[in-house]
Amino acid sequence: MNRAFLFIPLLGFIAMGILFWIGLGQEDKTSLPSPLIGKPFPTFILNTVESGESTNHLPQEPVLVNVWATWCPTCKAEHAFLNELAKEGVKIVGINYKDDDFKARQWLQAYGNPYLFNIADPDGKLGLELGVYGAPETFLVDSKGIIRAKHIGDLNAQVWARLQPQFEAMQ
Amino acid sequence: MKHIFLTLCLWFPLAALATVDGYKYPFDDPQDAARFEQLAQDLRCPKCQNQNLADSNAPVAVDLRDKVYELMQEGQSDDEIVGYLVDRYGDFVRYNPPFRAETVLLWFGPALVFVFGLLLLVLIRRGQKQPPKPLSAEEQARLQALKNKAKSS
Secondary structure: OHHHHOOHHHHHHHHHHHHHHHHHHHOOOOOOOOOOOOOEOOOOOEEEOOOOOEEOOOOOOOEEEEEEOOOOHHHHHHHHHHHHHHHOOOOEEEEEEOOOHHHHHHHHHHHOOOOOOEEEEOOOHHHHHOOOOOOOEEEEEOOOOEEEEEEEOOOOHHHHHHHHHHHHHOO | OHHHHHHHHHOHHHHHOHHHHOOOOOOOOHHHHHHHHHHHHHEEOOOOOOOEOOOOOOHHHHHHHHHHHHHHHOOOOHHHHHHHHHHHHOHHHEOOOOOOHHHHHHHHHHHHHHHHHHHHHHHHHHHHHOOOOOOOHHHHHHHHHHHHHHHHO
16 A cells, blocks of 8 residues: 555656656747737838838738848748749738848849738837747738737748638638 | 956956946936836846846847837836736746736646645655554464574574
């Protein structure tokens, strides 16, 4: 009877081991849950990269909002995939985060422009409202301007396979 | 020479806090400066994860420090400022997590494990302290036989 107690620490150890194993396997430590999901896209009045004209709203249809910058290597890595998505008819709005308009225009000329338009956010104010902490980040925004999902890191075929059903179901 | 060097080494911690204490965030009231420092200590940098805003020089940490300063200048309270950041970056930015249903384990987990261990220890010690059982008749007979054998040899 008493000897059985001696196994309790071992069982505890095994239980914790399993929990940690699951935790370590599942949690992607670089991507934090966003509290913005289900909330409206923050208001902004900023200029577009392309024309320099002021803009304060997203298109009233489901869009991807992609936060990118020319200083961000991962953004370059995902750019080809964004071009592909745009070709398939996915609407993408860019936020050029803490960047220089001139460099951004050069980039778009060199690598192609998958964006409907780009919002220039040179001092990261809109980025802060969106809880951006590392480009690239991509938001799914519906036609009412509600943020439905957020992906941190590059958007690739694998990630899109996960997000596409949600995007297509969005109104 | 060695002593001078060691003394200089002692100044390094001051240099580490320079980002918060220094030139960039002037306050008229030393109390506000202390508040700012406390906030920068208690808020976590979302990019670098194991550093607070005071320690980190990641661009996003700089932005958040600037924002905290800006909000303080607007006269917002500590709770409002923390709330502002939590609304955007989530509870992750707090080094001092709120007490809620999903954080119960975080707050009480260590105490639970401690109590469990203590309980286990008590049970085991108690088991060891039980007096030995009296010998059965059979064992008595065997003991007697062994004693007799020892005597006779």
